[in-house]
Amino acid sequence: MRQAYLSRIITYYNGELRDFKAHYLIVENGKIIGISEKKQENFVDYSDYVILPGFVDTHTHLAQIDARAKWYPDLIGWLEKYIFPAELKFRDDEYARDAAQRFFKALASNGTTTAAVFSSPFKNATNIAFQEASERGLRIIMGQVMMDINVPDELKISVEKAEKDTRELVNKWHGYNELLYYAVTPRFAVSCSMKLMKNLAKISREKELFVQTHISEQEREIEEVLKLNPDFKNYAEVYQHAGLLGPKTILAHGVHLSEEELKIIKNENSSIAHCPSSNFFLHSGIMSIDSMKRFKLRIGFGSDIAAGPYFSMFEVARDASYSNSISPEEAFYYLTLGGAKSLGFDKITGSLEPDKSADFIVVSLENFDDLSTRELLSSLIYLGDDRNIVATYVNGKEVYKREKI
Ligand SMILES: [Zn+2]
Structure with a gap:
């Protein structure tokens, strides 16, 4: 099954830290197909959030x-x-x-x-x-x-x-x-x-x-x-x-x-x-x-x-x-x-790159649109905790979703 997630996506990619704004993370049968700007037919709208690797x-x-x-x-x-x-x-x-x-x-x-x-x-x-x-x-x-x-x-x-x-x-x-x-x-x-x-x-x-x-x-x-x-x-x-x-x-x-x-x-x-x-x-x-x-x-x-x-x-x-x-x-x-x-797992997880397992998290953060990549990561590292985690996926499967408050 193919599924796409629209979001700001931050991940190491080809050895570099990348920040993809308004991109789709495309997942099929638990694996990442790629990250694309092109509008996808079926997608989960996480555009109010940020997607990071798990x-x-x-x-x-x-x-x-x-x-x-x-x-x-x-x-x-x-x-x-x-x-x-x-x-x-x-x-x-x-x-x-x-x-x-x-x-x-x-x-x-x-x-x-x-x-x-x-x-x-x-x-x-x-x-x-x-x-x-x-x-x-x-x-x-x-x-x-x-x-x-x-x-x-x-x-x-x-x-x-x-x-x-x-x-x-x-x-x-x-x-x-x-x-x-x-x-x-x-x-x-x-x-x-x-x-x-x-x-x-x-x-x-x-x-x-x-x-x-x-x-x-x-x-x-x-x-x-x-x-x-x-x-x-x-x-x-x-x-x-x-x-x-x-x-x-x-x-x-x-x-x-x-x-x-x-x-x-x-x-x-x-x-x-x-x-x-x-x-x-x-x-x-x-x-x-x-x-x-x-x-x-x-x-x-x-x-x-x-x-x-x-x-x-x-x-x-x-x-x-x-x-x-x-x-x-x-x-x-x-x-x-x-x-x-x-852990010897860098071919299967740790970043959102093609052929890896779709292990990712959906993160909430106020007013992140105005933040640079460094500022966004800095906000999460210095202020973040479980309250910022909206959903967690492993192998493309949702393993946690925050209950609505
Ligand atoms: Zn110990």
Whole structure:
């Protein structure tokens, strides 16, 4: 089915930022055919709004949806006091379903069309999460969070059970449709033994899965990792030795990475999920986008719910611009095409170009006709949130529409 949408359309296109005024976005069978000025026969009139590519959230946690905004002065204490109890609640299937429904609705209503998600430490709840992601129709990379040391017993899993759960979930959900992908998800090297990490890495290679974990968020965490793995010089080496690094690996944070570690990550072609709101909230420090660029690393933005309090990627981009003084155009790049690239999805989403999936959002903004491209993006990044999102589409299908007020 062919459908056109009349609007002001802003997107990266052929490598450049483009602003198409009063153009039609033409979509057929979920794919973008093109952007045209020529009047189309059937079209949805979004001329009072702006169309942008859907946002890419490269790091977030489903099981932490109800643990946002719980202040604590450091990461490990915060995990123990708030996050482990929050994740334990996912043993209850009914709660797990309700939370997953709210989580994916929140992504859609904030204009996020693609996300890399840590589920919870439980297989049932992860099955439920995939079901709900599929119901909502979002593009989701997700995995069961694995831990076997240094956490409460109820959250630990044996290496054997971790393998069994992973294989079951992969068989059921990886490639279940064109929108769902499995990621092996060792939480981080503080709560995972080398044996567990090696085993998960082995499965990821065998099944060509994504890998997602955390790296170098806080100093105390780094010290713990090196205490647990005394044979290694740094955190990145620990993951490299486990076999967890590679082109499908997403490393969250990387606030305190040394040059040597950045080189390792570059050589392995892994990507970094920059989570500025979370880094501010937990006082983790400031990740330098410049050093990532110097090493030509792929980076995307992550909301990192719940350490990051907001689902809105406008707000995450705002925090990134405060921590790194990047321009609105650059922030918009990381929100869309850059984020897609960091996940290896730049051929399928992240911009509104022919043959890509029609993943886009319809955004409201007062008096935008008078604004230049930069001013418009700046208004959205510095003032925007979910109230600006009118509708969200993935693969040409409407996955969220704002109710009339
Ligand atoms: Zn995280």
